[in-house]
Amino acid sequence: MTSALHHLRAAGSSIVLDARGTGVPSLLHWGADLGALSPAELESFADSLVPAVGPSSIDEPARPTLLPMAVDGCSSRPGLAGFGLGGEPAAAAAPAATAAPAAPAAPAAPASSAAAAAHAPAALRLDAFELLGPAAVRIVLVPRGAVGHPLRVELDLELTPHGVLQSRAAVQNLGATPFALDTLELALPLPGRARELLDFTGRWPRERQPQRRAIEHGTWLRESRHGRPGHDDAFLLVAGTPGFGFRSGEVWAVHLAWSGDKRLFAEASATGRQALGGGELLAPGEIVLAPGERYRSPALVAAHSVDGLDGLTARLHGYARAQSPTGPEPRKVMLNTWEAVYFDHDLERLEALADAAASVGVERFVLDDGWMLGRTDDRRALGDWVVDPEKWPAGLHPLIDHVTTLGMDFGLWVEPEMVSLDSEVARAHPEWVVGLEPDADPPVSWRWQHVLDLANPEAFEHVLGQLVALLREYPIAYLKWDQNRDLLGGSAHRQTAATYRLMDVLRERFPGLEIESCSSGGGRVDLGVMARTDRVWPSDTNDPLERQGIQRFTSLVVPPEYFGAHLGAATAHTTGRTHALSFRLATALFGHAGIEWDLTRATADELAAVAEWIELYKASREMLRSGTTVRADGPDPALWTHGVVAADRSDALFAVVTVAATRQAVPAPVTLPGLDDSRRYRVEPVLLGGGPRVIQDAPPPWWAEGGVTAGGRQLAIVGLPMPLLAPEQSLVLRVTSA
The missing domain is CATH 3.20.20.70 (Aldolase class I)
Structure with a gap:
């Protein structure tokens, strides 16, 4: 066994695992990089976080573990639950390494509630703490005593090169009778400053609609019972400091890499414990482990950022591209x-x-x-x-x-x-x-x-x-x-x-x-x-107005080159709304571009505009597949700005979008985030399909002159005044190093 304390670091993030003692290890820190810590400093850090013992509670400092269990004094959601099945003991089998049983046996009812309690999971103790790589560990847990159904549990944690925490759990039946697994979920601690939650809902064809709420005492539980994630999938569960946005605030998030039924949860208790977690949602009797059989959970993918949702996106896009x-x-x-x-x-x-x-x-x-x-x-x-x-x-x-x-x-x-x-x-x-x-x-x-x-x-x-x-x-x-x-x-x-x-x-x-x-x-x-x-196909709608929101939030996890974005007909099949060609072209540019329109009915001018759009896409697709997705936090909810900045920040494409009528007649300047502060850039309009409709007596002077040169820091902090876009329009900007 290696040191009982371990500090994993990658890409500006770090986690600290405390495996001192004999119980299930704790995750003391998941967040910003703590810097290099010597063994003595790491020991001091862990010791400094031991909490007080409260009145009317367990008589030792509470340790929030990765796998909460009641036998360890945790009254929150159980990380591991199930029961051994009654009847005659099955013949012991050699340990298997299957991902899951091929055909679980039907559960046999225990003889009594007392028998069921006797066959619950045994209390677990730490058996091994193994290094699997420079930023990866395996924690092995085995029964602490003779009471309860014996299981072997493995927890694998890896901090990937992109700063994403990937964790999995596995359970193996060490008993002589079958074990019905009900729950295997990991819980990651949240600090008290995380006070708001963001997740998603939706319907066909209006997926990934955001919803926000305060973190209060209790559990916010999102379950998918569709046999697939579903159109109302929670997708990404984000906790953050109050008012976090795309470019501001500290945030923590979890996503389950699984296409079946699943759970994501956020939990806060009056004891002061807060956590995010999740796992596969198992139906009763769905996973019954024969003696020696093993089940391994899907990956719980977690990320932290001090730079708002765009910081999460940068990490998750790197992870997704690597996978x-x-x-x-x-x-x-x-x-x-x-x-x-x-x-x-x-x-x-x-x-x-x-x-x-x-x-x-x-x-x-x-x-x-x-x-x-x-x-x-x-x-x-x-x-x-x-x-x-x-x-x-x-x-x-x-x-x-x-x-x-x-x-x-x-x-x-x-x-x-x-x-x-x-x-x-x-x-x-x-x-x-x-x-x-x-x-x-x-x-x-x-x-x-x-x-x-x-x-x-x-x-x-x-x-x-x-x-x-x-x-x-x-x-x-x-x-x-x-x-x-x-x-x-x-x-x-x-x-x-x-x-x-x-x-x-x-x-x-x-x-x-x-x-x-x-x-x-x-x-x-x-x-x-x-x-x-x-x-992936993010929605059956090609209505560009609906697509703006769907693509905006799908791209929190999915890089632009992996989600289809299609140019549809003027009147959308799914909504009956009609939009100008310029809006449709601009919306379909920022993804894996395609067409879902009968081009034999298009005019010569429309075909020429489509050809010009495809030419721009082909010139930009390498940047889209390797660049950084950015979104600005603006004061007007009707005016959105998003873009992709090249990995070396030499150039970028942005879109300024009006999803409704703007709040002010002349909106504030639009900022273009993610550029290099030390460079100067040329900003030029790209008039796809004739350009957007504007309602103005005169455009900003820089626009009338065909572009402007400005510093990256100026563009990110002060921004530029934009033409006065009518509702449901999009303006594309090409940004290149001057």
Whole structure:
């Protein structure tokens, strides 16, 4: 065992772990870097934080641990809960190292409540404290005594090079009878100065809407029970000093890298303890560990910043980019056919659409829903991943040949996790449909579809076989992988693990394949699915006004090159609102750019503007994929400023956006954060699609002159007066070193 105190440091952050004594270790500090500390200084630091003993409490100083348990005197949310199952003892098995049981046994009820208490987890003691790297440790906990169900618990903590704290927990059943795991959650301490919470909610197609509240005594608990994160996913739970913003305040945040059911919580008690934490939300009996079996939790990803939400974003973007499988290739401009043709798959029409796409510089053509056997609408044919011979008598070859001849590659929409009852696979194998029982009413449908049980090995192999056949027959570079309903039955854990495994197998067999994660829009946007995909679809809406907010908060965690941002038609499919081309172009610029608009209906002037926009995107995409996302804190809630600054801060792109009518006739100057204080920059307007609509008698002089040169510090602190934008407009600014 190494020293009982350890100080992990990386990228301006540090944590201090106290493993002195025999109990579950404490996280004494999680936040700003404390600087280099000698062993003696570290000992003194830890000793100085031992609290007083309060009246009517446990008779020793309370130690907030990573894994709170009642047996340690903690009356907060338990970090570990479950019970051993009654009945005859099972034969002891050799310790296994599986991520989770493949098919948990049904729990047997204990003989009595006393028996259940006797089979609760045993009190834990520290067994080992191991260094796994320069900023990574493993804490091993084993039973403290003979009372209770014996378990081995491992806690892995790593402070990554980006200053992100990644933590996981694992539990192994050391007993002779099965153990039903209810909860395995980690808790990270919060200092008392964190007084406000920010998290997110939403609906289809209006995901990641912020909500704020004060931290009061009690628990703020956000649970996802959709079998996926859902459109109302908490996404990122942030605690901070009062009034924290994008560029100010000290903040702490947690995100669970998992695409199934989950919990995030913030807790504050009258004892003075505050914590953020989370873990997978397990249904009763979902994880039953046989003797020797082991379960490992998803990663709880946590970050701290003294520079507000943008500081968190810088850390989380670095972490996400390091975890993602995406290679160094440019992020290709794509056209998706959905809002152009819907289910109307006609070769001549699609070839004309491909011609228009190629003429403006599109690099990838993605055929969306409607190509499969018998798929004429959204009520049939999911699960039959075979090309429809009536629509496509020669298969997809004629279309793909046309697309590739034009210099574009080809992508295809699939939904491997779902099935229609009106499908060949459901008729042949009804036992593969989650919740479908013989001689019983069918389970509740959602968007006229059901869930295919990918945890069933036969169903998994069937889907894998059909996808492999497609990828072998056709040169498919990209799969848009959809998931259009909640689970509503079955095991979210097993379904999510099986989906991950299916993605992993396909990527292993087809190394150049790219995958987009879509879930009826933004229902599955998390760092778990991003570790095995190249893109996420943040929302089904292409309405630029809705997209401004969705992209603003999605980008807290997701770098711009990983979320799709599409140019839609003038009148949005999802809202019926109509917006000018300039606003639509400016909104779709700051992401992985694409088009979801029937370009065959565009005018010559519109096509020229789209081509100019694509040219700007191609010139900027390397900066978007490696730069720093920034957002200004302005006094007017109707006026937003955001941008991406190059890693070396030599140039940047900004957008000034009016999401409503401004509060003042002449708003205050707009600041441009994140630039180099010591450099001078040229700021110039980029008039996409003719530029935004303005309501003014005269613009600011610098605007009329086509630009201005100013210092980076001036631009960040004082800013520049802007043209008077009408509501729902966006002005793009190019900033380059002078």
